[in-house]
Amino acid sequence: xxxxxxxxxxxxxxxxxxxxxxxxxxxxxxxxxxxxxxxxxxxxxxxxxxxxxxxxxxxxxxxxxxxxxxxxxxxxxxxxxxxxxxxxxxxxxxxxxxxxxxxxxxxxxxxxxxxxxxxxxxxxxxxxxxxxxxxxxxxxxxxxxxxxxxxxxxxxxxxxxxxxxxxxxxxxxxxxxxxxxxxxxxxxxxxxxxxxxxxxx
Amino acid sequence: xxxxxxxxxxxxxxxxxxxxxxxxxxxxxxxxxxxxxxxxxxxxxxxxxxxxxxxxxxxxxxxxxxxxxxxxxxxxxxxxxxxxxxxxxxxxxxxxxxxxxxxxxxxxxxxxxxxxxxxxxxxxxxxxxxxxxxxxxxxxxxxxxxxxxxxxxxxxxxxxxxxxxxxx
Numbered sequence: 001x002x003x004x005x006x007x008x009x010x011x012x013x014x015x016x017x018x019x020x021x022x023x024x025x026x027x028x029x030x031x032x033x034x035x036x037x038x039x040x041x042x043x044x045x046x047x048x049x050x051x052x053x054x055x056x057x058x059x060x061x062x063x064x065x066x067x068x069x070x071x072x073x074x075x076x077x078x079x080x081x082x083x084x085x086x087x088x089x090x091x092x093x094x095x096x097x098x099x100x101x102x103x104x105x106x107x108x109x110x111x112x113x114x115x116x117x118x119x120x121x122x123x124x125x126x127x128x129x130x131x132x133x134x135x136x137x138x139x140x141x142x143x144x145x146x147x148x149x150x151x152x153x154x155x156x157x158x159x160x161x162x163x164x165x166x167x168x169x170x171x172x173x174x175x176x177x178x179x180x181x182x183x184x185x186x187x188x189x190x191x192x193x194x195x196x197x198x199x200x201x
Numbered sequence: 202x203x204x205x206x207x208x209x210x211x212x213x214x215x216x217x218x219x220x221x222x223x224x225x226x227x228x229x230x231x232x233x234x235x236x237x238x239x240x241x242x243x244x245x246x247x248x249x250x251x252x253x254x255x256x257x258x259x260x261x262x263x264x265x266x267x268x269x270x271x272x273x274x275x276x277x278x279x280x281x282x283x284x285x286x287x288x289x290x291x292x293x294x295x296x297x298x299x300x301x302x303x304x305x306x307x308x309x310x311x312x313x314x315x316x317x318x319x320x321x322x323x324x325x326x327x328x329x330x331x332x333x334x335x336x337x338x339x340x341x342x343x344x345x346x347x348x349x350x351x352x353x354x355x356x357x358x359x360x361x362x363x364x365x366x367x368x369x
Contacts, residue, residue: 071245071256072287073294075356076315082358118251124358153298159254159281159323163295182292184316 028185029193037177039063039169041141043104046117046130053175059098060198061171064183065147067107067162068119077166077183078103082125084190091191092201097173101128106149106164108138145169170197236265237344242351244335247325255329256285257320257337257351261311263344270302270342271311278335280324287316296321302342329353 045051053061062081066074081101088099103120105111116130133141142149147165154160167180168190178197181190195201242259263269274282284303285296303318305311313319320337329335333353338346 068252069254070294070296071254071321072285072296072315072319073289075245079356079358086358115251118248122359123356148293152295155281155323157281157324161296163293165292166289166294167292 028189029179029181037146037169037180038144039171039175039177040144041104041131041133041137043131043133043137043141044113046113046120046132048113051131053171056100056102056171057175058173059100060173062099062101063104063145063169063171064101064167065104065106065142065145065149065164066166067105067164068111068115069107070162073166073183074103077168078120078124078128080183080185080187080190081128081168083187084194085125085127087187087191088194088201095201097198097200099127101125102131103128104131104138104141106138106142106162108132108135170194172198236263237269237339237341237347238262238264239339239347239349242337242349243354244320244322244329244337244351246331246333246353246355247329249325249328253323253325255279255322255325257322257335258313258315259320259349259351261305261313261339263305263307263309263311265344266307267343268304268306269344270304271339272302272342273340274320275338275340276320276322276336278326278329279322280326281322282337283321283323284318285321286318305341331355 040053042050042052062084064077064081066077068074081103085099085101088095103116105116111130111132113130113132116132120128120130131141132138138149142165145165147167149162149164151160152163166183168183168185169180170178170193172178179193181193185193191201238261240260240262242257244257245255247253247255257274261271271284274284276282284299286299286303288295288297298321299318303311311318331353334350335353336348337351338348340346
């Protein structure tokens with residue numbers, strides 16, 4: 001095999017890897033579908049403090065929605081957020097940027113600050129905070145992210161689950177919405193998506 | 202013709218073989234019953250001071266030689282137990298009760314895992330801790346009731362564990 005062939009093979013391999021990464025990122029991310037998002041909320045954090053999105057200005061914020069009685073998607077989403085936060089720390093320990101993840105409940109009737117604190121603390125990354133509020137506050141918050149939620153499968157003995165959005169939203173340090181992606185995106189793909197939108201990762 | 206002594210010895214050997222078989226089956230019984238083999242049965246830990254819902258995951262292998270249907274599950278640990286399937290449609294997640302049961306073909310495996318099927322336990326009565334054994338009875342259309350024990354586990358994504366992906 002001559003040098004030229006080896007060179008072409010090498011180039012082809014690079015294109016294939018880059019192409020695959022772009023394909024994966026596009027599979028999990030579709031920022032253009034939700035351009036109208038102007039995120040805002042006034043909620044109560046898991047320590048009982050009233051917070052708005054403004055309070056997180058200066059930090060890069062990842063936001064997901066779920067509830068603690070969800071036994072499948074929500075813990076996986078929190079694990080994804082944990083992985084992202086740990087991976088950023090490991091890849092860039094001297095980063096000048098602070099990263100914060102917020103888990104906003106869609107089940108405010110059951111998810112009090114204490115319930116969220118028990119669910120998240122000592123299990124997931126310490127920079128993940130749970131937020132709750134009144135039903136109206138949660139509705140207002142979800143509407144600002146252009147998502148919906150509802151009770152589902154209520155039994156006659158009062159048990160129910162929630163139908164809800166499973167996306168992770170990325171907000172920059174100025175409080176501006178940047179993108180959203182699927183909770184199932186592998187850690188590497190999640191980081192690649194975030195790197196596109198957060199300069200100076 | 203076999204004499205009485207030889208007959209007695211033969212019966213003893215057969216008896217011993219049966220006894221060995223019985224001991225062997227008793228040893229296997231935690232994972233195999235009626236030809237339904239259940240492995241890796243896990244139930245997520247829960248603190249009932251805060252939550253009353255949890256779920257169990259497992260692998261069920263149908264070695265009964267017949268097609269079957271997993272109809273329901275029961276546990277004394279919860280007020281209500283259902284078989285759920287998680288579906289995601291247009292980015293919306295839903296856990297749906299599989300009231301009609303889940304088919305499990307002869308020689309096939311049914312995997313109850315995150316993002317798919319699970320045994321949903323609602324109204325959990327007392328704490329389930331890591332390592333705790335939780336009795337669950339699976340009810341199949343043909344194989345009938347199969348009793349298993351699921352072990353308590355916790356998703357842990359703190360620093361020292363986050364690479365291990367303890368959830369499945």
